[in-house]
Amino acid sequence: MNVIIIEDEHLSAQRLQAMLAKYDPSITVLAEIPSVAEAVQWFRENKDPDLVFMDIHLEDGQSFSIFESVNLDVPVIFTTAFDEYTIKAFKVNSVDYLMKPLNYEELVKAIEKFKRIHSEKQASGKSLEQLLHSLQKKEPDYKSRFLVSIGSRLMTVEVDDIHYFYSAEKITFLVTKDNHRYPVDFSLDKLSLMLDPAVFYRINRQMMVKLTAIENIHVYSKGRIKLDLSPAMKEDVFVSLDKVVEFKEWLGK
Known part of the structure; x- marks a missing residue:
């Protein structure tokens, strides 16, 4: 599986890469991208990866603006410290929505969900409703x-x-x-x-x-x-x- 990580916090990106390697050493991280501008350029110049891990708040704006600049048909797992963008995330190509700090077990579930959805070529509306419902119950996860x-x-x-x-x-x-x-x-x-x-x-x-x-x-x-x-x-x-x-x-x- 080829993936890219769009994340402006280098330590967070490194931690995600370590989790991916633990889950499946054959996963290849093609790029670690810190900004909207660089992500747009990368998508214009490269073949689409199998999956994108995308932080919502980047150094030059929200990652949702990437979808306004390039036509993406790539599954995305969003990562963020807040759940206020849940609905907006699922209006694009979102597979899942993970809260920071990332939890390995939750990451595995998100990847397995990606594999299941895209092998079956269909998304489960029921699971989406359950995910949204569970996220709405969460309190903001402020840094400690x-x-x-x-x-x-x-x-x-x-x-x-x-x-x-x-x-x-x-x-x-x-x-x-x-x-x-x-x-x-x-x-x-x-x-x-x-x-x-x-x-x-x-x-x-x-x-x-x-x-x-x-x-x-x-x-x-x-x-x-x-x-x-x-x-x-x-x-x-x-x-x-x-x-x-x-x-x-x-x-x-």
């Missing part, structure tokens, strides 16, 4: 920890220990409550989808803060809001003017 690297070592950081994230020179860093800083392999846009919005808020283009990290809130003229964070940042931290109203609502939830 992050894998970070320290030199040649890897370690995990619990979300409970993180006070804020910030972006600098195209790198995203997490900052723990005891002021340890580590780079993470996710953009702030991506993190906004992975973290509980009741706990973390994107205050501007460069920062996402936890409610408990805010020590003081200063209100200036013209509606500007400055935050004192713990641990403190070297630079002053302001809430974007276009987010002030929403930020105040978030504080009061």
Whole structure:
């Protein structure tokens, strides 16, 4: 079986490849593609694979836009951290819809479903209804920890220990409550989808803060809001003017 993986998180793509190799070493991953633009180009220049594993949120947009640019008749197993796109996924060539972090047993079931459907040349409407019903019952699966690297070592950081994230020179860093800083392999846009919005808020283009990290809130003229964070940042931290109203609502939830 020839497959491609459309995923902008390299660690997630590697983990999926390892699961596929465990399931069937003969599966060939033809390409690992991180963006909508590169996926469109790949499909235009290559023969269709047997199956596509496709994350919904890519570095340059939602993967659904791939179907608007090229005429695809390829079975797709979607992977995502949220179930809000379930119906939209099944309007294209979806075989299944897996929630992140991926579970090996669920992945096997999805592949077996793909084999069964396409060997019989028919889809089961009943199984689709059951899948949609089960997904509707799921609570959002927010991230609980992050894998970070320290030199040649890897370690995990619990979300409970993180006070804020910030972006600098195209790198995203997490900052723990005891002021340890580590780079993470996710953009702030991506993190906004992975973290509980009741706990973390994107205050501007460069920062996402936890409610408990805010020590003081200063209100200036013209509606500007400055935050004192713990641990403190070297630079002053302001809430974007276009987010002030929403930020105040978030504080009061």
